[in-house]
Amino acid sequence: MHRRPSHPATSAVVVLLGLMLSAPSRASSLEDIKRLEDLINASGTVTEVSENCPRDHAGFYENDPKRNRDRLVICRNNVNLADVDAVWEVMAHESTHIMQACTGTTAIPDTMMPRTYRELQTMAPHYAKLLGTGYASSDRRLEAEAFWMELQTPEVVLELFRRNCARQLRATP
DSSP: OOOOOSSOOEEHHHHHHHHHHHOGGGHHHHHHHHHHHHHHHHTTOEEEEESOOOTTOSEEEEEEGGGTEEEEEEETTTSOTTOHHHHHHHHHHHHHHHHHHHHTSOSSOGGGHHHHHHHHHHHOHHHHHHHHHHSOHHHHHHHHHHHHHHTSOHHHHHHHHHHHTTTTOOOOO
16 A cells, blocks of 8 residues: 655654653553564664554555655554554554565465454454455455454564564664
8 A cells, every 4th residue: 555644754663762651551562562663674664653644544554666665654643652552453464564575475374364364253353344345355365464463462473573574684672
């Protein structure tokens, strides 16, 4: 998806660090967000926060080599950045699309897809329904992976990112 905010984006790191300082009781969850952001950045993808996204976008991943763009954007106008769970879900979802770009195909092995679809139907039936009605058949598999990733623990998301993007990762702290 190629969307371009009309206002300059703010670094997600700055926003997230500000949240860490204002909400110390959520430091563990914010640490997970920071760890994922560090991996995303180490893969060569920039993380940004935009104030001007379409109403139906919580975030998006844009990879456009012609325009020298490789970025994950969180839409501040549609996502409450103080809601750590909401921020995590956007980052987990969109980082799946980065994983897919890293592999040039999918992020989850074919053998896991039946389980992935079952888990979506059980744990997030609204996502299962959306897959059937809101996406072209060519995009369903990729979006199913991304919706499934939102439901996973940080450890699973981080490990899958490391595995899928191992060749692209620069040294991370």
